[in-house]
Amino acid sequence: MPLVRIDINAGRSVAELEAVSDRIHGAIVDEYGIPSRDLFHILTEHPAGQLRAQDAGLGFERSNDVVMIQIFTQAGRSQEAKNALFARIASGLSEVGVAGEDVFIGYLENSPGDWSFGFGRAQYVTGELGVPVF
Amino acid sequence: MPLVRIDINAGRSVAELEAVSDRIHGAIVDEYGIPSRDLFHILTEHPAGQLRAQDAGLGFERSNDVVMIQIFTQAGRSQEAKNALFARIASGLSEVGVAGEDVFIGYLENSPGDWSFGFGRAQYVTGELGVPVF
Amino acid sequence: MPLVRIDINAGRSVAELEAVSDRIHGAIVDEYGIPSRDLFHILTEHPAGQLRAQDAGLGFERSNDVVMIQIFTQAGRSQEAKNALFARIASGLSEVGVAGEDVFIGYLENSPGDWSFGFGRAQYVTGELGVPVF
Numbered sequence: 001m002p003l004v005r006i007d008i009n010a011g012r013s014v015a016e017l018e019a020v021s022d023r024i025h026g027a028i029v030d031e032y033g034i035p036s037r038d039l040f041h042i043l044t045e046h047p048a049g050q051l052r053a054q055d056a057g058l059g060f061e062r063s064n065d066v067v068m069i070q071i072f073t074q075a076g077r078s079q080e081a082k083n084a085l086f087a088r089i090a091s092g093l094s095e096v097g098v099a100g101e102d103v104f105i106g107y108l109e110n111s112p113g114d115w116s117f118g119f120g121r122a123q124y125v126t127g128e129l130g131v132p133v134f
Numbered sequence: 135m136p137l138v139r140i141d142i143n144a145g146r147s148v149a150e151l152e153a154v155s156d157r158i159h160g161a162i163v164d165e166y167g168i169p170s171r172d173l174f175h176i177l178t179e180h181p182a183g184q185l186r187a188q189d190a191g192l193g194f195e196r197s198n199d200v201v202m203i204q205i206f207t208q209a210g211r212s213q214e215a216k217n218a219l220f221a222r223i224a225s226g227l228s229e230v231g232v233a234g235e236d237v238f239i240g241y242l243e244n245s246p247g248d249w250s251f252g253f254g255r256a257q258y259v260t261g262e263l264g265v266p267v268f
Numbered sequence: 269m270p271l272v273r274i275d276i277n278a279g280r281s282v283a284e285l286e287a288v289s290d291r292i293h294g295a296i297v298d299e300y301g302i303p304s305r306d307l308f309h310i311l312t313e314h315p316a317g318q319l320r321a322q323d324a325g326l327g328f329e330r331s332n333d334v335v336m337i338q339i340f341t342q343a344g345r346s347q348e349a350k351n352a353l354f355a356r357i358a359s360g361l362s363e364v365g366v367a368g369e370d371v372f373i374g375y376l377e378n379s380p381g382d383w384s385f386g387f388g389r390a391q392y393v394t395g396e397l398g399v400p401v402f
Contacts, residue, residue: 090388120224254358
């Protein structure tokens, strides 16, 4: 179920966009053990100046390659699991040219019954999909 | 209060976009009993390749007509109410040509005090709006 | 950490967009005491008809200048703090030409461990950033 919003500056090629999306998805599959077809990404390209991401005082600068990631998914995973996911996303993105400085992630939680994958049914409630346990 | 984000592939006419938005709003009005002017939608069209929505393993394929819906609203409604809303959204969208396969919904909850409809006031807290009870 | 999504109708100049973003950020800095470099905004411009924001029955009309704001941040602040933030956002935006009628705000909460500002680390968990207390 994770729904992932990815906001980036315009200028990447279609192949580059897909690589970014693929690496984020691969990280979630690897760390959270979700099915490979549990893929729900919304990418949005922005003209210059519409993404603003500073460093929260950590002492680094971002580039125009910044990738702003917002993950919406089921509550209940441990902080350790989240930490591992964040690290895997950054390492995956580094393999497609995104520096660590340029990976921003925010995470929001909801419940299995808050998802409908099609046909107006809440498939984790109907039993069509098994609820992830962790 | 529901704030609804609707992400779709570019290519629909303005009238088609409005029909999609209207059907989603009508479903919320019908199922949740919100006022008809409690309408807050953010539609975003995307170039090809920027919306990725598979089937979570359920065994179906989506088309380019996929409608990705994210609903932000007050916590506390029952799963039965959510189920009815999801079903009504899908049936409403089917009447404007969106197949059940193409309706993806994610739902996020907050509190009445988390909304300001104008003038910097939290109208459910000030009493200008009655807090929905259910 | 606040991540702020700002959705507006196309037509403002780059300077006007920046003024809107700056005023929202300034309000958060002033009211919540966050560092000035704790700035994470995603602005999205929309063609006509894609932002729909009515009045929830309060009895006013919005203009095309409507600013739809979604704030994602750490849970735990009081309603009084949120009220003050909403008021400050509206007063700040009024100074750059946005009427009170045109300020819509929704607020979503998560936890300090739900943020990674770079390098795949959750900096509020690692201790690189101090967790805000309030």
